[in-house]
Amino acid sequence: MNHPTPVSEALRRPAPAALIDELRDLFGERLSTATAVREHHGRDESPFAAVPPDAVVHAHDADEVAAAVAACARHRVPVIPYGVGSSLEGQLLAVQGGVSIDLSQMNRVVSIDAEDLTATVEPGVTRKQLNDALKDTGLFFPIDPGADASIGGMTATRASGTNAVRYGSMRENVLGLEVVTASGERIRTGTRARKSAAGYDLTRLFVGSEGTLGVVTEITVRLYPQPEALSAATVSFRSVKGAVDTVIQTIQLGVPVARSEFLDAASVRAINAYSKLSLREQTTLFFEFHGSEASVAEQARAVQDIARENGGEDFEWATRPEDRSRLWNARHTAYFAGLQMRPGARAITTDTCVPISRLADSLIGARAILDRAKVPTAILGHVGDGNFHCMLLVDPDDPDEIAECERLNAEIVRLAVAMDGTCTGEHGVGLHKMGFLREEAGDGAIAMMRAIKRALDPDDIMNPGKIFAL
Numbered sequence: 001m002n003h004p005t006p007v008s009e010a011l012r013r014p015a016p017a018a019l020i021d022e023l024r025d026l027f028g029e030r031l032s033t034a035t036a037v038r039e040h041h042g043r044d045e046s047p048f049a050a051v052p053p054d055a056v057v058h059a060h061d062a063d064e065v066a067a068a069v070a071a072c073a074r075h076r077v078p079v080i081p082y083g084v085g086s087s088l089e090g091q092l093l094a095v096q097g098g099v100s101i102d103l104s105q106m107n108r109v110v111s112i113d114a115e116d117l118t119a120t121v122e123p124g125v126t127r128k129q130l131n132d133a134l135k136d137t138g139l140f141f142p143i144d145p146g147a148d149a150s151i152g153g154m155t156a157t158r159a160s161g162t163n164a165v166r167y168g169s170m171r172e173n174v175l176g177l178e179v180v181t182a183s184g185e186r187i188r189t190g191t192r193a194r195k196s197a198a199g200y201d202l203t204r205l206f207v208g209s210e211g212t213l214g215v216v217t218e219i220t221v222r223l224y225p226q227p228e229a230l231s232a233a234t235v236s237f238r239s240v241k242g243a244v245d246t247v248i249q250t251i252q253l254g255v256p257v258a259r260s261e262f263l264d265a266a267s268v269r270a271i272n273a274y275s276k277l278s279l280r281e282q283t284t285l286f287f288e289f290h291g292s293e294a295s296v297a298e299q300a301r302a303v304q305d306i307a308r309e310n311g312g313e314d315f316e317w318a319t320r321p322e323d324r325s326r327l328w329n330a331r332h333t334a335y336f337a338g339l340q341m342r343p344g345a346r347a348i349t350t351d352t353c354v355p356i357s358r359l360a361d362s363l364i365g366a367r368a369i370l371d372r373a374k375v376p377t378a379i380l381g382h383v384g385d386g387n388f389h390c391m392l393l394v395d396p397d398d399p400d401e402i403a404e405c406e407r408l409n410a411e412i413v414r415l416a417v418a419m420d421g422t423c424t425g426e427h428g429v430g431l432h433k434m435g436f437l438r439e440e441a442g443d444g445a446i447a448m449m450r451a452i453k454r455a456l457d458p459d460d461i462m463n464p465g466k467i468f469a470l
Contacts, residue, residue, distance in 0.1 A: 011465065014097040015054040019075045023057055023099065026067050030058040041082050041100040045147075045335075046090040046432060047346040047394065047402070053080055053094035058102045062178060062186055062217035065101060069215060069461075070184025072099055076459045079182075081211040083123065083153030086145075088349055089430025091157065091210050095465040101215060103152055109133045110218065118175060118192050120220045123152020130221075139223040142167035145426065146332040152216050157428035158208030162331060165251075165384030166258040166290070167224065169426065174207050178218035182457040192220055205452070210428050211463035213456050227290035230258070231300065232324045233315040235307050236282040240264065240367060242311035243283045244360040247383045249306050251356050255299050259288035260384030261331055262363070267338065267380040274337030275330035280313070285383075286331060287315075288324070334380055338391045341376040345393035348405050352416035353387040353425030362419055366390055366412045373408055375401065387425035414439070429467045437468060 023031045032038070033055050042052030054077075059065045072079045078098025085092060094100065107124035114137045121130060126148045130141050143154060144161035153159070155177070160169035167173070176190030189202035206213055237243040247260055263271070263284045272279055285307070289299040304315050318327045330337070339347060354362045363379065366388075370377040373392055381388025390412055392405040413423045413436050423429075423436035438446055446468055453460070453470065460470050 011095075012097040013077055015072075015077045015099055016075060019071060019077055019099075020055055022071050023055065023068060026064065026071070027057045030060075032056045038100075040085070041080075041102065042092065042094050044085050044087040044090065044092045045347075046088055046093075046430065047348050047396070048090045048093060048431065051093040051095055053100040054097050056082075056100045056102055058105050060105055062106075062180065065103070065106075065215050065217050066180045066184045066186050068099065068101055069180050069182070072461055073183055073459065076461060078461050078464050079215065080463050081123075081152070081156065081215045083150035083156075084126065084148070086147035086149050087153065087157060087430065088351075088427045089424075089432040091428060091430040091463070091466060093431060095431065098461070103215075103217075104150065106217065112137060112139075113192065114139060114223075116192055117223045117225075118220055119223055120192075120218060121151050122218060123150060123155070123216050125151050127151065127154065134223065138226050140226055141173075141221060142224055143170055143173055144332070146335055151219050151221065155207055155216050155219050156210050158426065160382065160385075160387070160426040162259045162261055162288075162328065162382055164382055164387070164426075165260050166256060171204065171207055173222045174203060174219060175222060176220040177203055177206055177216055179206055179214040179216055181214045182459065182462050186217070190220065208428065210430060210466055212453060212466055213462055215462075227258075229293045229296045230288060230290045230324070231296050232259075232286065232288040232318040232327055233300065234279060234284055234286050234318070234327070235304075235312045235315050236280040236284045237307075237310065237312050238282065239311060240283050240364060241360060243285050244363055244383065246285060246303070246307045246310045246312060248356055248359055249310075250303050251384060253302065253306070255302050256291070257287055257299065257303065257384060258290040259286065259328075260382070261286040261380065262383040262388060263331075263334070263380045264367070264378060266341070266376070266378040267334060270337040270341050270378065271330045271334050274340055275326070275333060277326070277330055285312075286327065288328075335391070338378050339393065341378070342393040344395075345375075346396045348392045348394055348402075348409050349427070350390040350409055350412050351381070351387060351425045351427045352413055352421055352423065353385065354416050354419045354421030356386045358419040358421065359383060359386050362416050362421065363388055365415050369408050369411045369415070373405060375405060382425075385425075386421070410436075431466060434466075434468060
């Protein structure tokens with residue numbers, strides 16, 4: 001068996017033959033009902049078993065997305081947007097049946113407006129593709145979740161990544177959107193202006209909505225100048241507390257670090273094996289500093305002094321571009337490195353986030369909870385903004401093991417929420433965190449979310465069964 005997926009046959013709304021015929025007329029060979037294609041689009045990196053859609057269409061432009069959604073709306077059949085399949089909380093699973101709209105071929109960089117520090121892209125553009133397109137402009141896009149996620153998927157889940165401590169998340173970096181609504185209408189939200197006080201902030205409403213309110217077909221994002229100088233360093237500690245205190249004091253002192261990543265000894269062992277590094281296998285922090293030559297040196301001295309006071313070793317530097325790339329590539333592939341600690345396992349992951357003053361209590365408390373696990377575990381994350389990940393590697397064919405690890409996962413999440421933190425700092429709610437969202441937000445806030453959902457999607461066709469139940 002696999003990790004159980006919450007599917008109710010009573011709620012399934014399979015695509016009727018008439019809809020399949022209509023979509024085939026629109027998309028031709030770009031509509032598929034093949035089992036392999038459907039299963040590919042009905043799974044992500046969550047621990048859940050695949051739940052395939054009834055059909056998959058590959059859209060080439062916003063008009064095609066609008067036509068597909070309008071057709072599904074007429075038949076009241078669910079629509080599930082699909083990017084590259086890297087989500088972690090079951091967002092892509094077709095728990096009520098329906099049609100998956102694959103946006104990966106909508107991958108044009110529409111415009112780069114270097115003077116305004118903005119770019120407009122289609123949803124299938126990945127973060128690496130965008131930064132490749134920016135190479136000759138002196139600009140870059142800083143949001144970098146571990147996978148080479150699509151900008152559309154990152155928008156849908158309000159993603160962040162290693163640079164969030166300095167540059168923020170997608171919430172701060174999306175200026176405007178084009179969205180296909182549940183009726184098949186195309187609307188625009190926001191502009192390329194840096195701020196606006198015009199009406200409700202619809203852009204922020206759609207950012208993080210996980211495909212439950214509409215399908216994003218174009219995104220305008222902020223860009224940033226490439227720093228004059230940047231340097232990365234690692235520093236190891238004898239204790240978890242020493243590493244966490246270093247991060248807290250660095251942030252509270254106001255040192256503008258660009259990246260501040262925590263890895264426990266298990267995570268370091270995993271990435272050493274997977275990425276062929278030779279880091280000291282102890283609790284470790286990865287730092288990166290951006291700015292002028294002088295400011296980078298000043299930031300590094302300040303953090304080195306703080307680390308020494310907390311029992312840290314001397315910095316080990318990665319100043320050459322190839323060394324920095326190797327280091328951060330290892331961090332970005334840490335999830336896949338972790339899976340190799342137990343080949344064949346699936347990962348149950350957390351992404352709790354707490355106020356920086358509670359980081360030590362939350363992380364050390366999470367470590368104590370994980371120490372009770374009978375499976376391999378690891379902790380790593382973007383601790384500069386109070387966000388870290390726990391990974392529990394479970395046998396997908398052992399229901400007792402899965403249930404026990406889910407109990408431990410719940411303890412970690414509730415510990416963070418009790419500290420005025422959140423159940424998800426960047427992965428979103430999907431299926432996996434629906435219960436935690438209710439505990440965090442409360443019945444009143446959930447009722448308001450439901451009211452918004454019903455107003456914008458009265459037939460509940462947009463990725464139904466995710467975030468909360470109607």
